[in-house]
Amino acid sequence: MWIVRLVSRRVALGVITLIALAAAVFFISTLVPGDPARVAAGENATADQIAAARENLGLDKPVIIQFFLYLGRLLHGDLGMSISTHSPVTEGLFDALPTTFELVLMSIILMLVVALPAATIAALRRGGAGDQALRTSAVFTAGIPTFWLALLVQFFIGGKLQILPLSGAVSRQYSVDRVTGFMLIDATISGGAEAGWDAFLHLLMPSAVLAVLFGAQLFRALRTEIIRVLAREHIAVARSKGVPPLTLVMHHVLPNSIGPAITILGVQFGMMVGSAVLVESIFALPGLGSYLTNAVGSADVNALLGAVLVTGLVVVTASLVVDLLQAVRDPRVRAAQNGGGR
């Protein structure tokens, strides 16, 4: 039954967090100049229509009542209409989310493929030349602005060398039907392996760019963690028993570093969704980021605030999943999480 208690506790906390976020978002929406009733009623509305819209939206009521009405609409999944796309914000956001998830997940895979071996080598050769070189390059790559790197990579690799496609999610010759929203899957379903490969090539450059900054952070965190594990007694015992280095790393060091790695990735997931905004707008991927930047361009308040709330929901869910994974994996974490103290 521990899992029910844990989930209900964490969901309750998540809901409180989201309500606080909704309050912040509601406050931001009151900052926006202009009359929302006029906007909702449309450009050529008469004074009566505007008054009706005002009543309809509850704008004639006190602010606190308005906030609860707003929360009520949120519970029904109603984030309002987007003034730039003339469709419900909820719809637009849920069309956009899979693309962002695909980008972020692909980046995480790339990050793990590079950062995990690099961190292991650096930790094992702590203080050596390889460690120094890796650490220095991690500091430098962590300082590169993502949007600038994206532009340069797009220009040199996509434009000058033409190794990878410049932008977009898939080449124009493939017509892709929307099934799951994940381009890699949809392209494979509609156009076979060839189209799937094309979509993969399109995803490669954006996800690699996104992986650079976060991969550097992950590398540093993993290195510290592996060094910590290497200092433990069971590693010393295993070493003195003559366990070969590869077995030591694969069976004794890495399994013990997984917990912290999951936590780091959970935190990074949210930040990566944030940075995906930049990468998507440069590589013209139709995700959350493109939706947000379009909303900024047309001062589309409902779309902006909806995107903020949905991002918050994604991050809260991600941290819930991470905590669950940890609790399932490690009884000690389970005990601590159910112990009540934060």
Add this chain to the structure above:
Amino acid sequence: MTQTLPTSAPTVSRWRRPLTALAQIRGMDRVVAIVAVCLVILAVIGPYITPHDILDANIAQASKAPDASHWMGTDEQGRDVFSRVLAGARYSILGSIGVVIGFSLIGVLVAAIATVGGPVVDEVLMRITDAGLAVPSMVLSLALSAAMGPSLNSAMIAMIVTGWPYTARLLRTIMRETMVLPFVEGALIMGVTRRRLMIKHVIPNSLDVLIVKWAGDIGNTILVLGALSFLGVGAQPPSAEWGAMIASSQAYMSTAWWAAFAPGMAITITAVTFGLLGESLQVRLNPEVSGQFTRVGGKS
């Protein structure tokens, strides 16, 4: 019993420890510190030492590759990129420092109130903090800045509003650890008020952590501030803010890539410098963070 009890703790300048640590820096770290100081000086004097006018457009000179008179070439409107990068240092570096100071003040205040305000206040403040942490600050400040009307000031205010939860979280942890140290207990027994305890004893004891965080924060803030300007909600063209410069030369990458390259390089150098500065301060000021020692009961 004629002996009077001392009414206040012995005065030690709260800046002594960090400043001594700064002066003791040697080797690579000293180079980093000097570069950081130079960058800040550049940010202050940059606009006065530009070789060319930063707004002086000249289409005949547009998109020229770097040469002797234009060290970093010219952009799509024929403006000197080097001059613009120099002048832009003011917005990017001083802007980031302003943002960091702003959200640090709010963060310290929230952490202090949460620490001394009792469990209910603490819980409420920490829930608000968690809500702030739940959304990537990039997304929230993008929305906030767009809602306020895009400008460098909007972007800075948005970043202050969205940036403080990180400082508040960290400092609350540090302050709670400080609160159980013997000297705080001593001060409480002597009847020091909670406000005075906070201002005179607990906050000064968190300053070293805060200073370490500042260096790293400035590096990160430059990246995000540049990103916001790049997305069009920060500094607006023809401002020479680095992110805005990259945004306006973005469309001309194929004819004048240097116009986007130079400001990006400037952001990278600044972010890396302050990142490295943060690392070396971290090692010097809180060796306990990197190693086996815990802060509780330590000499702090």
